Amino acid sequence: MDFDRFLNWLQGTPVAVAIRENELLFPWIESFHVLTIVLVVGTILIVDLRLIGVASRNRAVTVLMRDVLPCTWTAFLVAAITGSLLFSSNAPKYTHNFYFQAKMALLVLTGCNMVIFHLIGTREIAHWGAAARTPVAAKVAGGISLLAWIAVVACGRWIGFTLH
């Protein structure tokens, strides 16, 4: 119950009210949200395809991650901020929407997948990181990430069709 009170409070904050009631604010924030999500997903796919072993095979995995992931994190930061703002404008409705719940669960999944890969999957990376072929663990991590991010995009789109 306390959580519902929090959601109602959030929805009543001046920022949330402004986003809900101003005609231009929502689409502008949404535009930045879409742009940054597109960049998050697109740049992560570059790394995923390398981990799976189908693209950028002439580039060492560590070098590719060093070059690409700063873009991913910058875009993710903006996507998280704009997403939170959009969420606040209708907090209870989003929270009870199935596709929103699924999207958040999938984001947690991608986070766990990333942590596990960085803790365990990269232990031997000095041996295989430069090779075109990647070990099974890297392929699995890349595959999970690829599928989860595709599902994140789909859930995000379905929220827009099921919220009202």
Next chain:
Amino acid sequence: MYSTIFHWLSQLSAWHEQTQLSQAVQVHDWIVPTAQSIHILGIAAVAASALMINLRLIGLYAADQPLKEVLARFLPFIWWPLIVLLLTGIVMIAGEPPRSLKNPVFQLKMVLLIAAIVATAICKVALRRNAAFGDARADRRVGAATLAGVSMLLWVSIVFAGRWIAYYY
């Protein structure tokens, strides 16, 4: 000329509305969100590939890798998704044809798209004419950096226009 194009678009819209594709899309409510999801994934491939190429032109990405290799890696991820984007775009227009083809934001998006395709092609042509294009020292990279800035601005505007089609009608 514009009124001629507009008249032609109106007729195209009217015809498009009658097609079986249009009717199917309007009856099955999962088709439009599915098409939009695939469309966004295609844009993700294109936008991220364009970002990598443009960061390379500025010198912020893979400066140790020849531009030729960077283009070989990422240009296919711009050209091939464009076909997917065209097909899913047609499905989305089929959902509400009069709104989309005659929508000024949609028309702006198509103009921006042509410009972005030209900017991408210029990069490839420039490299063919001058093998050092994009590999020059930072202080002599003005042309490549300008092209990168224009290209990125165009792709960002295309994404924004895509979202605003839904609001401006």
